[in-house]
Amino acid sequence: MLKIENLHASVAGKKILKGINLSIGAGEVHAIMGPNGSGKSTLSNVIAGRDGYEVTAGSVTYQGNDLLAMAPEERAWAGVFLAFQYPVEIPGVNNTYMLKAGVNAKRKHQGEQELDAIDFMQLVKEKAKLVELDQSFLSRGVNEGFSGGEKKRNEIFQMAVLEPTLALLDETDSGLDIDALRVVAHGVNALRSPERSIIMVTHYQRLLDYIEPDFVHVLVDGEILKTGDKSLALELESRGYDWVKAEAAA
């Protein structure tokens, strides 16, 4: 499904990713944990196609296609979705309008009929319930004046509407209180399916209490130093990252 091989990437001439290897099968949920600055967002951004990241070596293959050769919107059409760590505010661009344009661009690309306004509104209202997003948010500017928690909810709401086959959740749990975390986690769990792979980037173990991953990877200084199951996350929680580094150096 997604295959990352020996991925090296730099930002502003600085080497950030130093040989990432990762294989993700359909329907799997992978957690990527790591200290601040280890390259988690860089990895997410490179997969989603953000400008400013130079891939100096390696490959990313998705559903047999070279993902790195595709424009960001082409990746979206192919089913890639990034829930941003820091979603940007876009005043004047209506949240629902943006999603309708996105959904229909994707449908068009896949040879499906575009949704009309009525069908689309129905879809959107149904999905908003999933993350308990108040209807009033639908008609507001994208993230305009949203609180931190509302922005994160809006990201998962968008994921629900766009129905990706590969979702990258970049610290979707950060900045959420426990109630909001439960709501967001519930939304993500409801979106788990055999056709949908999920990469959860997180700094905190507590998210994994709510969304159980199939695999946990530890990313330190641009490299995946260790891979395990859910218990690895618990171990990181109690012991920190240093032992992983020491073990890898040994």
Next chain:
Amino acid sequence: MSDVALNDIRLDIAGLPGNAGVQALRQQAADVFARTGLPGKRAEDWKYTDLSRLSAVLGESWWVTAAQTEPADVHVIDDLDAYRLVFVAGQFQAEQSNLPTGVQMLPLADFLANDTAERGHCLFHVDESAPLFNGLMAANTALASDGLCACIGDDVQLDKPLYIIHNGSSTAHVLNGLMLGRNAKVTLIEHFVGAGSDAALSNIATYLRLGENAELRHYRLQLESDKQFHIGRVEVKQARDSRYILHAVELGAQLSRADIVVDLAEPGASCALHGLFVASGRQHIDHHTRIDHNAPHCRSRENYRTVLDGRSHAVFNGKIVVAEGAIKTDSAQSNGNLLLSKNAGVDTKPELEIYNDDVKCAHGVTVGQLDEDQLFYLKSRGLSTEEARQLLTFAFADEILTAMDIPAVRRFIEHKAFAKLPNMTDLEGLLG
């Protein structure tokens, strides 16, 4: 006769409408013009707008008007329920117009034909001490062929907007005067449009007086042909508690300059100036606004947005003067500039002159490109690069467009403004 005499504006006055009193005032204005001439680049207020292009392109006698037999085939706002006044090349067209009944409103030339006042109508008094005064105003007074002349009585609320269409591709000097009585309420739409293939000058002056508690909503839509020079002056004087709302849209002309001068003369008066420039190619657009807070408890708002593509250039100068006695002044000014091309440029400057301590004056200027983070966000949701750019450009102008309270005008401007930018393709979807 020397060349100088041949190029004298005074020679063109005979034959223009007006009794002896008006003719004398026209001559006085011409004298003022002969003395001041066109504003040069050394004048501080004309630093960024070079009017030498006017005489370079139109010749030494750039002011000379020409009759236009055929009105150009132009787009106007068809789905607008309004009283229409159509002018072609500065001349009123009765058969294409319908004026409201029961109010004092005439084309200026008709008014002058029956004007018996010996002193000459006050519209023809040139005031050299007025803010942003320049020679073109004097030329306008000297040479005005026609325009609107209206006094809306106390308590009169016009049931429909006044829609003035200036269809012109030749040089014209138009002089409008509109007075609103106490509690009167009017919407005025001035729409400048042309389709000429030759360069010419539209020199338009509009003098507005608002009585106590009167309200004027003023749309000034400049969509001249891309060859045209457009020079505009709007002068507003406001009595107690009156409200003036301007929607100034600049889309056309090769060079367009407008001076908006507002006098908040009595307590409680307020004005709101909304500006939208959308320019491309080599267009040059300049607004100088000047708001005088001359009384306590007045409020002014200014929000100008410019979208510049190609090698276009915009100038915005917003001057606010708060007089000594104008306590509790509340003023805010904002000017945002979006540069879609690296060859486009803007000169923008807020100017505050405040002569008392009890005021609230806020101002802010931004100049920038489309935001990369916003672009990426939209693309990551599946919008194409093109679509994302269009949407963000549109969003940038959104505040100004949504402030327009007549849907037909707003729709018209949306389409005209964004269809003129290259790469604005699927507009229907965008405006949905």
